[in-house]
Amino acid sequence: MNIVVCLKQVPDTYSERKLRAADSTLDRDAADGVMNELDEYAVEEGLRLAEAHGGEVTILTMGPEKASESIRKALSMGADKAVHLIDDALAGSDALATSAALAAVLGRIGFDVVILGSESTDARMGVMGAMLAERLGVPQLSFASKVEIDGSDISINRQADYGYDRVQATLPAVISVVEKINEPRYPSFKGIMAAKKKPVERLSVADIGIDPGQVGLASAATEVVSFASRPPRQAGTVVKDEGDGGVKAAEFLAAQKFI
Amino acid sequence: MAEILVLAEHSDASVKKVTTELLTLARRFGEPSVVWVGAGAADAQPRLAEFGATTVYVAGDAELDDYVVAPKAELLASLVASKSPAAVLVASTAEGREIAGRLAVKTGSGVLTDAVGMDEGFVAEQSIFGGAIIVQSRVRTGTPIVAVRPNAIAPEPAPSPGPAQLENVTVAVSDVAKTARILERVVAERGERPELTEASIVVSGGRGVGNAENFALIEKLADSLGAAVGASRAATDAGWYPHQFQVGQTGKTVSPQLYVAVGISGAIQHRAGMQTSKTIMVINKDPEAPIFELADFGVVGDLFQVVPQLTEEIEKRAEG
Numbered sequence: 001m002n003i004v005v006c007l008k009q010v011p012d013t014y015s016e017r018k019l020r021a022a023d024s025t026l027d028r029d030a031a032d033g034v035m036n037e038l039d040e041y042a043v044e045e046g047l048r049l050a051e052a053h054g055g056e057v058t059i060l061t062m063g064p065e066k067a068s069e070s071i072r073k074a075l076s077m078g079a080d081k082a083v084h085l086i087d088d089a090l091a092g093s094d095a096l097a098t099s100a101a102l103a104a105v106l107g108r109i110g111f112d113v114v115i116l117g118s119e120s121t122d123a124r125m126g127v128m129g130a131m132l133a134e135r136l137g138v139p140q141l142s143f144a145s146k147v148e149i150d151g152s153d154i155s156i157n158r159q160a161d162y163g164y165d166r167v168q169a170t171l172p173a174v175i176s177v178v179e180k181i182n183e184p185r186y187p188s189f190k191g192i193m194a195a196k197k198k199p200v201e202r203l204s205v206a207d208i209g210i211d212p213g214q215v216g217l218a219s220a221a222t223e224v225v226s227f228a229s230r231p232p233r234q235a236g237t238v239v240k241d242e243g244d245g246g247v248k249a250a251e252f253l254a255a256q257k258f259i
Numbered sequence: 260m261a262e263i264l265v266l267a268e269h270s271d272a273s274v275k276k277v278t279t280e281l282l283t284l285a286r287r288f289g290e291p292s293v294v295w296v297g298a299g300a301a302d303a304q305p306r307l308a309e310f311g312a313t314t315v316y317v318a319g320d321a322e323l324d325d326y327v328v329a330p331k332a333e334l335l336a337s338l339v340a341s342k343s344p345a346a347v348l349v350a351s352t353a354e355g356r357e358i359a360g361r362l363a364v365k366t367g368s369g370v371l372t373d374a375v376g377m378d379e380g381f382v383a384e385q386s387i388f389g390g391a392i393i394v395q396s397r398v399r400t401g402t403p404i405v406a407v408r409p410n411a412i413a414p415e416p417a418p419s420p421g422p423a424q425l426e427n428v429t430v431a432v433s434d435v436a437k438t439a440r441i442l443e444r445v446v447a448e449r450g451e452r453p454e455l456t457e458a459s460i461v462v463s464g465g466r467g468v469g470n471a472e473n474f475a476l477i478e479k480l481a482d483s484l485g486a487a488v489g490a491s492r493a494a495t496d497a498g499w500y501p502h503q504f505q506v507g508q509t510g511k512t513v514s515p516q517l518y519v520a521v522g523i524s525g526a527i528q529h530r531a532g533m534q535t536s537k538t539i540m541v542i543n544k545d546p547e548a549p550i551f552e553l554a555d556f557g558v559v560g561d562l563f564q565v566v567p568q569l570t571e572e573i574e575k576r577a578e579g
Contacts, residue, residue: 013508013527017388024394037509095370096363118353121508122388125372126353127360130328134361139439140327143353145502155442158327159503160353161454163447167327169439179509180502221369221400225382230393233553236539238546241560246568249540250576252556256538258460258484258517259573 001055001149004109005046006102006116006128007039007074009067013121023217024224025092026122028066035070038117041177043074044184045147046115053149056080058109062090062101068200075195076187082200083109089205092217095123099131101215104208106136111172113154118143118176129176139169142176261289261345262313264338266331266358268350272299274306276457277350279414281407282310284377286417289345292316293423294338296323296331304423311417316428322437328354329436332361337430339366339402346381351406352456359406368401373512375411375535383407389508389527390534409456410514411535447501455504458487460517461536463506464499465491465529467522467543467562471499476566477521483573489513489533491523507532522562525550542566 011017011031018027035043046057059074059082061067071082085105093101106114114136119126133140141147144156145164149171158165159178187195205212213219239248253259263285268275278293285291292314293307300317307315316338323330335347335358347362349355351373363370374383378395381403385394398404455461462484464477474490481488490500492507506513508531518536523529525541525548533539534553541554542565551557558565 013389013531017391019392019394095360096367099360099364124387124508124512125360125370126356127363127370127372130357130360131364133439134329134332134364137435140329140357141439142327142357157445158441160444161456161503163445163503165327165441166443166445167439168442173439178502221363221367222371222396222398225395225397227392227394230386230391230534233539233555236555236557238541238551238554238557238559240546241558241565243564244568245542245558245560245565246570247572249542249556249558249565249569250572252540253484253517253573254576256517258538259576 001049001053002110002112003046003050003055003057004060004106004111004114005039005042005057005074005079006060006114007042007070008036008061008120009033009063009070010036010120010122017122019224019227023092024227025217028064033066033069035073036117036120038119038177038179040184041179041181042115042117043077043079044182045177047078048182049113049147049149055112058083060102060105061085062098064091071200072195073187075198076191077185078191081198084200084202085208086202087204089212089216092220093215094220094222095125095127095131096221097215097219099128099135101205101208101210103132103135104210105203106132108208113171114174116176118178129174133174136174139173141167141169141173144175144177145180147175147181262342263289263291264294264335264342264344264347265291266294266335266347266349266355268352268355269295269299269303272302274303276414277409279310280409280412281348281350282307282312283414284407284412285348286311288377288379288381292344294318294335296334297321300425304425308420308423309416310414311421312423313421315423315425317425318428318430320429322432325441326437327439327441328357329361329439330432331358332365333432333436334430335362336365338428344402346403346405349406351408356406359404363404366401368404369398370404370406371396371398372406374405374407375514377405381405386535389531408512408514410459452481453485453487455487455489455511456513459515460484460486461489461506461513461515462486462519462521463489463491463523464494464521465523466493468494468499474500476563480519480566480570483570483577491529520550521566523550524548525553
């Protein structure tokens with residue numbers, strides 16, 4: 001089985017994340033880069049599917065040079081090879097252009113399943129799986145908390161507010177995963193050493209037949225008009241419980257007309 | 260005035276609150292038309308009229324709900340083509356955002372998610388990076404598609420009701436939109452509590468709650484307030500509370516009138532999911548917990564003492 005896991009390098013949630021004043025894009029230099037957390041679950045699920053059904057796991061990422069750190073981590077976890085879509089023309093691409101570029105690569109390298117995290121911790125749009133399924137014309141199996149494959153049949157549990165939906169489809173398909181699905185493995189020392197020898201193919205937009213004028217910040221279908229830091233919340237009242245903490249809390253709720 | 264399409268979220272004839280919020284927002288910028296998928300439109304008509312709907316496009320074909328997301332995006336795309344609306348508004352729920360994403364690809368339009376407000380020109384306000392930065396964004400290509408965060412807009416009935424004229428629409432769902440079939444909907448037991456992202460009050464428990472059984476304390480407090488129950492990632496990872504109730508960066512983003520954080524330290528992972536709550540109350544034994552920075556009212560104390568006392572006090576006041 002040909003398994004492709006899409007991953008995104010994002011600014012670490014635990015470092016200060018900023019936008020650049022010049023063009024309102026993410027300041028990637030200001031924060032440490034890490035693999036998007038939910039994508040670790042996507043890598044893990046890809047590895048488990050390959051272990052159960054045979055096949056290869058290919059990592060696909062779009063991003064600047066720095067994104068190779070996340071590729072390396074995924075290869076250390078056990079993925080077989082990687083494709084890095086890297087081109088200055090892609091900087092500042094919105095979701096629409098990103099999905100077009102990723103779909104172009106996926107069309108070129110082929111796949112039985114594409115797996116990705118259900119959203120990234122930076123943009124948090126949660127649209128990429130749906131957009132890729134739309135562009136590739138394959139089933140959308142998103143928000144999966146469980147994946148089962150039997151031959152060319154695939155079924156997932158699609159997490160919903162009310163519980164979950166059982167969803168069935170035929171491969172090839174796009175899957176997005178939620179963190180309930182598995183527990184990602186840590187790279188072993190052997191895995192880290194082996195990753196250094198694994199092939200990483202670098203592609204430019206020209207390589208995938210995309211017009212550089214159709215991607216990047218200048219042609220994005222959305223734009224940031226302005227941004228500002230949120231004003232800090234006004235300091236509230238904090239009391240120490242001296243046997244009447246619950247009563248005081250109730251008094252606050254009553255004063256605010258919640259009860 | 261320009262027509263604005265609003266995709267309704269409903270369960271049968273019951274209109275979800277977020278739909279009344281979307282209608283309230285859409286009225287400021289044009290004439291809202293509701294897109295209603297499935298049964299119940301006739302019964303819901305008075306409610307939609309109350310919030311100013313001009314037209315209700317009813318797609319009653321059951322097939323639209325049998326497959327994941329794609330048929331609804333096709334329906335919206337056909338309405339965008341035939342009605343040329345000024346914008347399309349959907350709820351920024353998991354499914355709403357996915358429909359918006361597919362519609363954006365189909366129509367070559369820009370899409371914005373998780374809007375918490377809107378200005379002229381469909382400029383959306385978004386709260387990003389765990390609420391640290393407020394961004395104004397707009398769509399500059401195609402028909403603006405904006406997913407609006409539930410609970411961010413206060414719903415207000417229209418000064419005078421809209422006609423909410425029902426108009427049946429049909430869409431020939433393509434084969435490619437029928438590839439991910441929903442076999443079964445498994446509804447988890449959650450009693451009478453409101454939905455997490457829609458609730459005006461949310462009570463969440465975290466690591467301090469200690470185990471699954473103790474979540475009964477959180478549920479009792481929530482029930483006394485008519486609130487939804489949430490949980491921090493520490494609590495869902497430990498298996499104390501089901502994953503779909505996780506509030507935070509990898510879970511749900513909530514924006515209630517009142518958020519009560521119990522035994523939650525307030526890591527950025529959690530704050531990202533609740534920072535835009537209007538009023539925040541904190542109960543935690545550690546006075547140094549970062550969650551207190553967000554608190555409008557905080558109690559430093561043992562939750563096993565404070566929470567039962569608070570619940571009892573609320574119930575007493577409700578009776579009195």
